[in-house]
Amino acid sequence: MPLLKEFRYHSPATVGEALKLADKSKEPLLLAGGTLVLNYLKRSPRCPSDVIGLKKIKALEGIKDSKEGVSVGAMTTIAELLDSALIKKSFPSLIQACARIATTPIRNMATIGGNCCSRFYWVDLPAVLESLGAKVVVATSRKKQIVSLRDFLSSKPSKKAVVTRILFPRKDLWGCYFRYTKTMDVDIPSLGLAFACRRNNSKCADVRIIVNTTTSLPLELKQTQKLFEARELGRIDPNQVRECLDADAKGTKLDEYRLSCLAADLGNLK
Amino acid sequence: MKKITLEVNGKPYALECPDSELLIETLRDRLGLLGTKYSCLEGECGACTVLLNGENILSCLALSVEADNAEITTIEGLAKGSEPHPLQRSFVDKGAVQCGFCTPGMILAGKALLDKNPHPTDDEIARGLDGNLCRCTGYIKIIDAVRHASKK
């Protein structure tokens, strides 16, 4: 029995063509790496009429550096990010996150754009990208917009918009990523913690602490961020960290296990 | 239906296949390459691993139309006649094969790893094989076998 229900497949060469196809078709589906969506289609009773593959679009490829920051094509695979000297140098926390995504063959297939668009609560990249102040370039048939990742993830998903690139306007941020699983190394994370800041004479500035936990929108830990602001890492009272975390946890799904993990790693940051 | 060309194990194939066909279906059902196994069909087990332009990918998660013009290597493409690939030989010699169901995918994942990183550490080997499940061996002899092949 065929594993997938029948659909028409298109491989446009430009973003414009892809958007035209999406506009025209009854039930379009934009296909990036396919590791999440093709699995979903095997199980789902739903079936797209048209699958629009993005693999041949040159504008979605490549990692570029410029004065405005770093621009990563949405079809860049996780493996390509891991191999990129520029990413390794500029965004170690992104490398830490990528290294823990799924398994080697999945990392060879999955893309940064697909990871950001999937909206599963457990995907790794949104939290770390948000901590690094990333923006996304979203193209529709009418316009091309640059929006913050948070705004993009808060907006309604559209079948007729293509994320073309991920932008990192700032290269002055230092960051790290911690990931916890309840079972083994390879599993969806029960918690992901992204920390980023500018290190100003060993003091922290512009602190961003974002976690992905049980909601599709990553959670910003505002009280805890404030605690770290203008302080020196390694010289913050762990009890204070825990207090701020408890305050941030109100009304969220951060339970004792997760708070305990967060307190441990934030308390030990150096 | 789409006309596609695949180069599988060095041989070109001109095929006409449905747009929604997965690479695992093309390889097993059309080309009869039964060494490519599957077990979960959801990208977790790695039994359907093949090399696509040299990288290990999961053929249950790849559309055949997207592999148009690509070079594909399956387990059947590794040996030269009756002379096994060094990885195949070390899997045999090091006791890394038990039930054998994961073996083709494991060997291909090992090949992708060694092609990229000819002298991996044990941790790097374990990481390179992290997409391939084995329920028999406990992985120790498999990691041994890849290490052994890397020294050749």
Add this chain to the structure above:
Amino acid sequence: MNKIKTRTTSPVGKSVPRIDAREKAAGEARYAFDLKLPGMLAGKMLRSPHAHAKIIKIDTSKAEKFPGVKAVVTAEDTLKIKFGSNEYFFPHTVDQLALESEKVRYIGDEIAAVAAIDEATAQKALSLIDVRYEILPAVFDPLVAMKPGAPQIHTAMNNIGVMLPLAYGNPDRALAESDYVREDVFHLQSAAHCALEPHVSLGQYEISTDRITLWTSTQAPFKVREALAKTLKMEVGDVRVIKLNVGGGFGGKLEMFPMDFAACLLSKKSGGFPVKIMCTRPEEFSFTRRKHPMIYKLKSGVKKDGTLMAITGEVIADGGAYCSYGPTVLAAAILRIFMVYKIQHFRVAGFRVYTNNPISGAIRGFGGVQSGFAVESHMDLLARGIGMDPIEFRLKNATDPNTVTVNKLILSSNGLKDCIKKVEEICGWKNKFNKRKAVSRGIGIGIAADVMGSKMYKSHESAGSVIKVEEDGSVYLFTGAADTGQGSDTALAQIAAQELGVAYERIRIRAADTEITPFDTGSFASRVTFISGNATKNAAGDAKQQILEVVARECKINKDDLDIKDEQVVRKDSNSLVMTFDQAIQLCYSFNYGHLLIGRGSYNPKTTPVDFRTGEGNVSGSYGFEAQVVEVEVDKSTGQVKVLKMYDVHDIGFPINPSSVEGQIEGSIVMGLGYTFHEDLRFQDGKVLNPSFSKYRIPRSTDIPAIESVFVVTNDPQGPFGAKGMGEASLLPTAAAIANAIEDAIGVRIKDLPITPEKILKGLKAL
């Protein structure tokens, strides 16, 4: 024999490459999963969506008329003969029909099957079968199911399908005389086998001869044949079951499944087209077999000097909808204690309770994993209770060689104490135990024993082998033993070569085809090397005697003065060459002699049947022993446990193939790690909640600790070349050793598996 480049003579004890490894590494090995026959139809099973319901009506007329459908079968096409896996000793547990017509008892119970020209058509046809149910109240908790008034699943009173109340000595008095008594309750979860090759059945009926052939992914082709012949009411000789390469079993492929039956019946009804039915991965998790969830309540007493006085308690197992191997799993879960601990006063009652959950059955360890965790945790707690070192405690109470246990197990060779002493030495126990605190590191031990074969199947447990030596000296070994990846074909070939005196590379093997090979009960109870190995040794010995007889006549030497060693016929006394093996074979097949060389052998282990009313009897021809130590490090802030190193010392008798033995030990330990930390098949209202590898995680290459493995060689007097079985024992003590190490590290005792970060954190908070 010119093709052969290497010649490994005297192969027993050497890590020769597996006999099937080259074809597997080349991708040429074929599994039932890969098989396609001309005209083959796709079969699908219709399963109950309800956990407990009466079947009011089954209407298949629409499905039968659907274009492309070749056959539909229901219970009306069958003789409604029940099957079960413990028919000989527990006839009342034969409780399952291949296709149910009156009642369904779990989500997945088979009701009908369809064969069609392709899978999509078969799938569509299933949806056209109209089944009307009357939903019955269901019960999922064995403790509830045991209470009067609970929904009645079969006819057994209080849903207790199997009850084993075993008592010896005077446990009450022994407890009263103890210096320290404690009671513990342990909860063990269900788990899945996760063989990579799913269950698959390909049946073909031959109309002209009224015969059936079934290709199936099985550990026990002869048991499948027996059940098929019984339920189809055919002669055993008319049913042929063929095992090809099998992609793992682990106890999950040990019996006939309704899909085996349906594939054959559909083929018959369709007019002889072959029919193939395959399980998907979610079906594999939901509708095959699972590990028995168990509750162990143990209350035991010890003297101050560590003498174990009495063990008492209760074992309650959630059996699910049918009995399967439940009776023997329960028996093994209790009787195993006697192989490990010297105990005179004992009273443990076992209950296997029917529920409307999926069927619990055999899985690697056969109740021993559950028992291993409960008993070894309990023993550790007893030792700690009297302030005694856990290793000293075990050395004091472990069984000895050449003893008979209170329930009449005959422990002849027994290296248990040697295993404990050796593991203590290699792990550096004295410098590590009770020495932690600052770094949250700890060390723990578990010990175990296992059977090699089990007198629980039928009146005999024989296996047979045939050796055929061809004109050019090629050797064929025919065995009924079913290699499912553990390496038994290789071990048997090594045994054959060793006994015959030839190189391992000469041996070709044909195995597990019920029409061609001798009988064998199958791959379970770590029995194949021991039992089928002895049968093979006997067959090779028989062939050798035939060769020597010809040589003796030709050379006018007394036959008893000759032997074959390293491919040469030699004089026993001087080892001097008489002729080469090839010359001897040419002689046998020469004009003067014309002696066709066919050696035969069988072996029935020296056992006595177990009387399950008293628990007495010697279930196995020999016993294997094991001690395991694990070192852990616990992160007290995240609850993560890291296994630093495992030490495993195993009395394996003698290693026929050391590399294969290590492979079994490593595979067992890693499976045990999975069960300890995260493998947890979860259910809600009888439905499996995590039927996929993404939700039921099994260990990967990145989860493996260092394992140091040492063999204790005891040269079992019954075993072929001294060997014992050893495919399961290393899995048994792992969970307890880890729990014991965690207590040593952080003072937290976990009594419910799996051990999760949350349980650790909760335990730390409660300290």
